[in-house]
Amino acid sequence: MAEIMLAVMPFAGHVAPLAAVASAFIDAGHGVRVYTGRAYAERFAATGAEVVRWSRAPDFDEHDLPATFPALRGRKGARQALANVEHVFIRTAAAQGDDLSAAYRARAWDVIVADGLSLGARIASEHTTTPWVTVSIVPLTIPTPELPPPGFGLPPARRPLGHARDRLLHAALRLGTRGLRRAYDEQRAAAGLAPSSIPFEVVFSSPDLVCASGIPELDWPRRSWPVPVEYVGALAPTGHGDTAPPEWWADLPEDRPIVLVTQGTLNVDPDDLIRPTLAALGRQPVSIVATTGRADAPGLPFPAPPNAYVAGLVDYAALLPRIDAMVTNGGWGGVLAALSHGVPLIVAGGDLDKPEIAGRVAWSGAGVDLRTGTPRAGAVLAAWRRVSADPRYRERAEALGRALRQHDGPREVVSRTVDLLDRRRAEGRR
Template sequence: MASIMMTAMPFAGHARPIRAVAGELVRRGHDVRVYTGRSYTDAFADVGARPVAWEAAPDFDERDYAVTFPRMQEAKGFRQVLVNLEDLFLGTAPAQTTDLLAAHDAEPWDLLAGDPMALGTRFAAEHLGSPWATVSPIAYWPPGKGIPPTGLGLPPARGPLGRMRDAVLGAGSRAGTATLTRRYQRTRRLAGLASDAATFDSIWYSPQLVVSAGSRGLDYPRSDIPAHVRFVGDLTDDGLSTPPAALPEWWDDVARSEAPVVHVTQGTANVDPTDLVLPALEALADEEVLVVVGLGHRTAPLAGPLPPNARVAPMVPYPALLPLTSVMVTNGGYGGVLQALRHDVPLVIAGGDLDKPEIAARLGWHGAAVNLRTGTPRPDRIRAACREVTSDPRYRATAARLGAELRGLGGTRAAADHLEAHLTAAH
């Protein structure tokens, strides 16, 4: 049995996959602690891990960031993403380091395995010289040869003009992230560390081991992924729900539906229903489909009457829903996309900001999704995209190919295998 400290940013899209890995490690007999915000301590305790709550780090509620971080409003776009990076991810890292070092003083660990966006993980590992692995619920898509800069949602270009485009955009991207790299170096000094040679693209990931959700096949073709990166598919453990999520009262309508089932979700981050949920309901109201909307844990009930072919619930259990789903309409949240593909479900993706334009671009490039190229699509574009995906079998065939790759990578069990191997090698 080993002592393992994991870290998880207190967001649903990060905590749930890391919880699944923690649960698998507990099942194998390891003593697992998880450093996370108080809103998720019970969830980790439910799978047998020992939660360690943020103390020096300013804890927050993902339903209202601005209470803790006044500059973080419910705004969208690149400028707000920069604020999020500066205030939340970089800004809390020195205090995270303080908490983690205190936890190690009280009870040393054998391995630190962290959420890439919990930057205090990196700083604590450097202070202690302890074995360190990244467990990434987000896509590992670093900059590389032959692809445009990450964050723009552009597919690879072709020909001399395309290569020139990517070179110009790459230079602009490097100049843009230089400011954030300087902010990172200042943050290191606040955490009691000397400057290093890391760039803003590389600071989040362990140079020893990266265990990443997803697969090589979801990325563009490339040959420059480091050898220490291990893809493990979908980090979802459907058996960890305690108790199992209840089916909504209208579930028989789904189970018996002869019309195609279209699942609509905006995930757990940007959840304003006017972005995607309401336009999708309008778009599909007169289509011969059954629309199943999952609002998530942050969205209030929808006002007004629903179209007759729509069913809405805060949460709809994916193990029951996705095997019956013909297409998922989504904002491109990585966890939901992976679960859809794991069930061979093609997608319509409205990726607005953060990593979602990149997810939409890649799935559209592969042919498993229609990329709407906006986070706020018009109803007519959603309607046309759903018709295209449901009528062209190539979308489901591509989703099934990618899903088979994801399923074959082993998920949480493979993640635990890699972490155990890293423990053995380190000791």
């Protein structure tokens, strides 16, 4: 049996899949510690893991990031995405590494298994010379030359003009991320590490093993990866299984199609997606289930139409088998959960990884990309009509669902990690 350190950024979207991974390691008999923020300490303790809380690293409230990271105040779109990556994920890396190294000195682990945005895991792995496994809870965004750079949601180019566009975008991305590279170099220096020759594009990815949530059918085709990648399907249970049914659950009609609209759990302004969806579908022959993404804020600040049912969170495992379509901000966990049930998607991907997810869903044929995080009601209505009228969207979603259901993501992370350790031990005996 192995000693596992699991490093998890304290965001709801990161916690659910990594809690499932923690449980899978424990079920297999391994010792598990989890390094995460105070907001989710009890969640991981409930799995049976020992929790190591952020100490030197600045713990934060995911619903009020500017309170801890003032540079994020007033930003949206691309500026928000870059600032989030720099201040939340990169500039906390040295302090995360300090916390993890202290935990290693207290009791050594065999391997550190970290969510794909936990850069402190790389620093801790270098300090402790222990192997590191990345668990990517969002679509992989490792650039490769034959594809457009990640983040734009662009499909592969097929003509010379498209390839020229991609070269320009790669150059622009390198220019636009110079500040992130400087921040990473500064964090390495603060951690007492020498400058790295590793390309910045892969610093978040383990050179030992990357377990990627999802399936190849939801990724752009490419010849190879610069690091070892294994797809493991969906990681989390299909959403909020410990959530009590809302009061209206028994009243949800059985004789009308149900459309779910979810605002996600990070940027949760209901004006962005819930309001236009209610305006679009309020007079249509459907029931609308709207989730605000906040268990402590289950209502809306504006009137809802009579055919709408509103909650903070719902149990996806109970709801998804009943719905006909899902309007989503593009959170990867929710997208995989919906597709696992063969549900076609309408994706409003506004920022961070969401445009990339929206582009992949559209490319896969399982849904419509609205190309904005703040769509107009008319655009939502037109997309819903397309998805409802064309059976190919559901057929494609069902095909992807069959591929996803062939995986057991958490157990596959465990088996891949154990295989890595076995290989390392065998190499050490030679």
